[in-house]
Amino acid sequence: MSVTAVPLRPISRRALVFLWIGILVAIGGGVALAFTGSTKPGIATASGLRYEVIEPGSGPKPTDTDVALVNYRGTLEDGTEFDANNQMPLPVAAMVPGFSEGLKLMSKGAKYKFWIPPELGYGAEDKRNPDGSIAIPGNSTLVFEVELIDFLPEAVIRQMQMQQMQQQMGMPPGGPGGPPPGAEPPAP
Template sequence: MSVTAVPLRPIAKGSVRRFWLGIVLVGACAATLSWAGVRQFGSTESGLRYQIIKPGEGPSPTRDDFALIGYKGTLPDGKVFDENPGAPMEIAGTVPGFAEAITLMRKGGRMRVWIPADKAYGASPPPGIPANSPLQFDIQLHEFKTRAEIMEAQQQQQLQRMLQQQMQSQQGESGAPMPDMAPQP
């Protein structure tokens, strides 16, 4: 039995260096893509998990604020139990996990959240939601106002009503029509 020798060509100068440079470049790209995908997901100390779909802009609301929210709530089996494209709500008046999620958002932002059962309705849920069920919500924060802004708007409305009532009573006494006091554009 004879062995035939096959001549091996020498490796071109710089080929090994280019090979390892390619490996490093592919690894760096993979790490960057992985980091970009992971940074949209998060969790809080309370166990709330979330995915930021659209970050939004400006400051975040607090639990004392009032917000206009679009949301869709689903059970673990995917069944939708509640949905509203534009619900005004006091953030503090919602379940703890939902309130926490809203305070992580910014105006115009969209988020998907997974709320653990103890931060949702727990053992006493409303009809249609099983006891101790974790919930998933898709939430969009349309707008929010602070408690001070809401109070100021209410005071302005009360003042306008008082002025209108006073003008109507004066109109009734004199019989002459009163000029329109509505603000002009």
């Protein structure tokens, strides 16, 4: 059996050096990507939200119909803080899409960090302070550190608010049609 040899043109030493440098850079980048999984921080969801679990928490997770009690701090990628609150009740479905999605990943007691891309945050529109200055520039990635303290279904929150209003107005616990003030409640 014969092998046909095809003569190759000689390659300059300079071209070989660039070839080897390119190969080493590609290998180095591939190794770095293999260890980190990404060049961006956190775990990515299908929508593009990125998150990091700082403390996992336990138990069930909130849904769109819940109101979450959270501690949070919101910054831009450069660290500029634009918002922070402690023990803030937030209707899960009423937040920007990325924040709502992130809350629904958390269990009570969990602490997460979210990186919300513009399309899941405020988009291309600037968000302004009451004085007219720009609080959040358009196309900004929002970074939130969030602690989920607790959450309750929105219906329970409404019921609690109604009971509180009734007490403030001097209405009986049963609402209209309940026993008159001073009357004893019916025996069970």
